[in-house]
Amino acid sequence: MKISSFLPIILGIEGQKPKCSLDSYFDEFGSTESGDGWICKQKGKKIRCKFLCGEGRVKLFNKYFATAKCKKNGEVKINKYEISPPRDEEDKTPFCVENKCDRKSESKMIPGGFLKTKKVVDQSIVYDVKCSDGKRHKQAASCDPSTGVFEDPDSYRNLCLPNDGAFPxxxxxxxxxxxxxxxxxxxxxxxxxxxxxxxxxxxxxxxxxxxxxxxxxxxxxxxxxxxxxxxxxxxxxxxxxxxxxxxxxxxxxxxxxxxxxxxxxxxxxxxxxxxxxxxxxxxxxxxxxxxxxxxxxxxxxxxxxxxxxxxxxxxxxxxxxxxxxxxxxxxx
CATH class of the missing domain: 2.60.40.200 (Superoxide dismutase, copper/zinc binding domain)
Incomplete structure (x- = not known):
């Protein structure tokens, strides 16, 4: 996907000269009814914009942000952007989807441990299993956010049990x-x-x-x-x-x-x-x-x-x- 499709959001309405001021121009903007959208922060002449998902929703990408800087004439120049994974006009996969994965309920099924969000991999949410004794099993569980189904729960639910199978x-x-x-x-x-x-x-x-x-x-x-x-x-x-x-x-x-x-x-x-x-x-x-x-x-x-x-x-x-x-x- 090209960042240029978002330039009207970042640069303002065509024909208006941006003032390059966080107070008057850069704030939470571009949000959808679901609460997905950009949040930009300015520090000095540098501006960083990050795409976030609304409450109860999850992003199906690991990184999506843009940086810009104020030029002397007041214009804003896109300095850098990073998108992972990329998305073009033909790819209709939404940035954010409703997250049906109930991490708290699934954590109750793990004796002596709980799930901790790790990252998104291949459009699934991947979790670490963290045990009460401090042990961590990295990327041990995954869930499809569109269905809320955890894959192969028997493979991680007993990871925090001692060798004798008893509870702490x-x-x-x-x-x-x-x-x-x-x-x-x-x-x-x-x-x-x-x-x-x-x-x-x-x-x-x-x-x-x-x-x-x-x-x-x-x-x-x-x-x-x-x-x-x-x-x-x-x-x-x-x-x-x-x-x-x-x-x-x-x-x-x-x-x-x-x-x-x-x-x-x-x-x-x-x-x-x-x-x-x-x-x-x-x-x-x-x-x-x-x-x-x-x-x-x-x-x-x-x-x-x-x-x-x-x-x-x-x-x-x-x-x-x-x-x-x-x-x-x-x-x-």
Whole structure:
């Protein structure tokens, strides 16, 4: 592609003498409705223009910029340009496309690691896999931005696991129950893990009580915003939501059609409940917006109805807080 096709943008309207001033002439310009366009900055007599993509879009080229300088007569002279890859009039591939690659969601599928954007290669986005222990696997993953499909995920999802396949100790948490309205005993364990190729938090353990209020049947079970168990678990606050747009829902729903902390119900039988939950939304990664370390879990007296009417004010009608626990790192 020839830079001359952009000269009218950089040099101004034909017949007008450019003033060669950043304040009056060079600024963000040439933008499309999608937000793609040029941004120019001037330092002294030198001007550098860079083509950027709008929000949520990605460029299918590595470099696209131009430099210019102010001449004594006030004219602007294109000094240098670099385009990679080039594009001519017959090549209709757009500079920028909508980026459907969900890097954050895919990072949740990598135990002990995450994806870091590297560069564009052959119109695919190529990522490094960065592990929590500092190791980096360069250009290990790639995604087609037009479809959002990651190529061969099995080749990189387990790169950050130790040789024994276990998760780092920081990915293991515990929650020791204390009384709310009634005495409930027991500990549940939480661990970031992979099950059937899917990454999530495995919550398992047993809790028990001889109190008559711990009746057989379903009981609401949620991650709450605080780990403070005081005031008979009232201080744990409301259901943990990673975004204010989320409303209460069943655990099978995707965000924002559930609070991040909505785990549905657990089943009590003969005064005990064996908990075995695998949730793909929650995380034990401290960098994640759905990180639940240092929050609390509340056991309710009644079943969670899942909010079938999609009422934004609903919390599932699960009733009183029988007991709760604080999610803390498991150093044992």
């Amino acid at each position: 100790a920081l990915s293991r948490y515990r929650c020791d129950f204390v009384p709310g309205q009634v005495q409930v005993n027991g500990t549940i364990h939480l661990q970031e893990t992979m099950i059937d190729g899917l990454r999530g938090v495995h919550i398992n353990g047993t809790i028990f009580s001889s109190d008559p209020a711990f009746v057989d049947g379903d009981h609401g079970f949620h991650v709450h915003s605080s780990s403070d168990p005081s005031d008979k678990c009232a201080a744990t606050g409301g259901h943990f939501a990673s975004n204010p747009d989320q409303i209460h829902g069943p655990p099978i729903a995707a965000l924002p059609d559930r609070h991040a902390g909505d785990l549905g119900n657990i089943l009590v039988d003969a005064g005990a409940a064996t908990i075995d939950i695998f949730d793909q939304i929650l995380s034990l990664d401290e960098e994640s917006p759905v990180f639940i370390g240092d929050r609390g879990i509340v056991l309710h007296a009644a079943p969670d109805d899942g909010n079938p009417d999609r009422d934004p004010a609903s919390t599932g009608a699960a009733g009183a807080r029988l007991a709760c626990c604080a999610i803390t790192k498991d150093d044992h």
